[in-house]
Amino acid sequence: MKYLSFIAVLFLAGCASMGQVPKTLQQPAKLQPNPMVKELNDLKPLNGPVMTVGLYSFTDKTGQRKPAENIANLSSAVTQGAEVWVIDALLQAGEGTWFEVVERSGMDNIIRERQLIRNTRENYEKENVTPLAPMKFAGILIEGGIVGYDSNVTTGGSGAMYLGIGAATEYRVDTVTVAMRLVSVSTGRVLVSVAAEKSIASFRQGANAFKFLELGTEVLEIETGYSVNEPTNYAVREAIEAAVIELIYQGANQDLWQFKE
Numbered sequence: 001m002k003y004l005s006f007i008a009v010l011f012l013a014g015c016a017s018m019g020q021v022p023k024t025l026q027q028p029a030k031l032q033p034n035p036m037v038k039e040l041n042d043l044k045p046l047n048g049p050v051m052t053v054g055l056y057s058f059t060d061k062t063g064q065r066k067p068a069e070n071i072a073n074l075s076s077a078v079t080q081g082a083e084v085w086v087i088d089a090l091l092q093a094g095e096g097t098w099f100e101v102v103e104r105s106g107m108d109n110i111i112r113e114r115q116l117i118r119n120t121r122e123n124y125e126k127e128n129v130t131p132l133a134p135m136k137f138a139g140i141l142i143e144g145g146i147v148g149y150d151s152n153v154t155t156g157g158s159g160a161m162y163l164g165i166g167a168a169t170e171y172r173v174d175t176v177t178v179a180m181r182l183v184s185v186s187t188g189r190v191l192v193s194v195a196a197e198k199s200i201a202s203f204r205q206g207a208n209a210f211k212f213l214e215l216g217t218e219v220l221e222i223e224t225g226y227s228v229n230e231p232t233n234y235a236v237r238e239a240i241e242a243a244v245i246e247l248i249y250q251g252a253n254q255d256l257w258q259f260k261e
Helices: 002-019 035-041 083-095 107-125 232-253
Strands: 051-055 099-103 140-162 165-184 190-214 218-229
Touching (some): 083 232, 165 232
Parallel strands (some): 051 099
Antiparallel strands (some): 190 218
């Protein structure tokens, strides 16, 4: 009977602590369909020809490492390949009616491959060498990077214990910030500059019981718990997609381009 009372107290303590946590943080890593992707696809088409853009890099400028306790963690807090998400967002804008992205981050590979094609054609075609089509150049460049990673922006929790039996709940919110700008290749002028941020939520709940069953001879100790962490990469992607959307709208407000009605 006393074991049943232990379990009842443990259950009630866990429920009480859970009720004090904001509902938005109780399941922070349950990924719903990304609303930014739908908003990107639903953008009105560009009133004019598709813009050709180049992206050389979109790097981590924070220098932040993953948060860790009592150890020196050398792993980066955010992805080092964010340009993948930038290219993906640009290609999805207006279902591909806004931007045409030319490869620049892997430029060395393209040049080597073109040189290989040219040498092969010269060796085998001799007099009638098929000319290699010129590479397409970009009229505008996308610059920027991940400029902020703030840990423990919001922390909190609650717990309860009675006669060695209790439960506790903790949560933490981090924030990642990206900056993006559109630069004219012909003039070097920054046409549009935007920034966007996304919160990263972490949640942990645990329970424990500690009881002397017989004085000095037997001890009952039980621990249980779980934690949920929202993927940092998902937050970076969502912030980049929000920045691309804002970049398009700001450009329209400055009459750099227009939406097709």
